[in-house]
Amino acid sequence: xxxxxxxxxxxxxxxxxxxQAIQEAGHEALIINHSVCDLIIEQEGPSIxxxxxxxxxxDAIIPRIGASVTFYxxxxxxxxxxxxxxxAVNSQAIVxxxxxxxxxxxxxKAGLGMPKTAFTxxxxxxxxxxxxxxxxAPLIIKLLEGTxxxxxxxxxxxxxxxxxxxxxxxxxxRIIVQEFIKEAKGADIRAFVVNGKVVxxxxxxxxxxxxxxxxxxxxxxxxxKLSRAEKAAALGAAKALGLDVAGVDMLQSARGPLxxxxxxxxxxxxxxxxxxxxxxxxxxxxxxEKVKKKTSxxxxxx
Ligand SMILES: Nc1ncnc2c1ncn2[C@@H]1O[C@H](COP(=O)(O)OP(=O)(O)OP(=O)(O)O)[C@@H](O)[C@H]1O
Ligand SMILES: [Mg+2]
Ligand SMILES: [Mg+2]
Numbered sequence: 001x002x003x004x005x006x007x008x009x010x011x012x013x014x015x016x017x018x019x020q021a022i023q024e025a026g027h028e029a030l031i032i033n034h035s036v037c038d039l040i041i042e043q044e045g046p047s048i049x050x051x052x053x054x055x056x057x058x059d060a061i062i063p064r065i066g067a068s069v070t071f072y073x074x075x076x077x078x079x080x081x082x083x084x085x086x087x088a089v090n091s092q093a094i095v096x097x098x099x100x101x102x103x104x105x106x107x108x109k110a111g112l113g114m115p116k117t118a119f120t121x122x123x124x125x126x127x128x129x130x131x132x133x134x135x136x137a138p139l140i141i142k143l144l145e146g147t148x149x150x151x152x153x154x155x156x157x158x159x160x161x162x163x164x165x166x167x168x169x170x171x172x173x174r175i176i177v178q179e180f181i182k183e184a185k186g187a188d189i190r191a192f193v194v195n196g197k198v199v200x201x202x203x204x205x206x207x208x209x210x211x212x213x214x215x216x217x218x219x220x221x222x223x224x225k226l227s228r229a230e231k232a233a234a235l236g237a238a239k240a241l242g243l244d245v246a247g248v249d250m251l252q253s254a255r256g257p258l259x260x261x262x263x264x265x266x267x268x269x270x271x272x273x274x275x276x277x278x279x280x281x282x283x284x285x286x287x288x289e290k291v292k293k294k295t296s297x298x299x300x301x302x
Contacts, residue, residue, distance in 0.1 A: 001288070003287060004060075004062070006033075006076060007034075008066065014268040014280075017269075017272065019031060021284045024284075025284045032061075034065065037079075047079075060086040060087070063088065063091075063264075065077070067098060074095050086294060088287055089245050089246075093242040094265075097264040103262055107259055107262075109240075112233055112236050112259050115134075115140070115178045123169075124169070127165045140152065140179070141164050141165060142176055148216040149213075149217040154180060165177065180211075183251075187204060187205045187252070189201060189224060189257070190249055190271060192248075192271050192279055193238040193244075196238075196239070197235075198226060200223075200271050200279055201224050202222060206218070206219050207220075233248070246262050246264060246266065249263070
């Protein structure tokens, strides 16, 4: 099988590990920088030109699309899908998961727990009311498309909350406002889901005095065994968003696990190092299973 990793940086831990896992399983591995692919769309069918040559014979792709290139990256994933390649993460699901608001709407419809969240259309003068919607202070304000913990603010008082909302809206930045989950104590849980199974889980504890647990913000990761409810929440979230490979972030609260967000290109370094699990290998196994099934159904249908 020929499996391509869509990644802009071949030196990233995740890219290197996936490359290695593909080769270890006896397949041909290649890395394609999606940001410099040209997409050709014509009557004879879709094709991709990469470094001056037509991309041919790719059986499956593993998209690793950074948040800043979601639009172009997902167009490339879609093109591969149209060309018949199996995508470990579906293009529509990536788009869905990138929008925090849309994801939370879908997760709430699926009956999953989450911090109470409010969204408003730059309402001038309505800041006080938004703060009340989520139960007053302390509260969390986040940019809709932030990542690595940047653009997440904790407001300790109602007044501070209102000013931050005003400031973001003044800059025309879209935000969500959320109840602050105190019991989480600056920690969150990352469950790594592959093909309807939790293949690894870690708890990330924020640095001293930091409410954000992101590893990029100095958080520390340790392996954790999930409760039954946490496992069910992680699997439910990945399923609701249509992601076969996902990093589900949850907070532990007095009312059970609360989903924060679901990542469609979750990093492998933190989770593999914390758990010792060969997560890259699990992703390759999943692809093998899907592509085999696809080939056998097409034979059966002939
Ligand atoms: N409602 C909340 N209550 C308590 N802590 C929170 C809340 N929301 C976020 N946090 C903390 O802040 C961190 C960053 O928030 P979140 O994951 O939503 O942002 P992000 O910038 O998208 O991060 P990522 O890099 O994981 O995409 C969380 O991991 C968690 O530790
Ligand atoms: Mg995020
Ligand atoms: Mg997060």
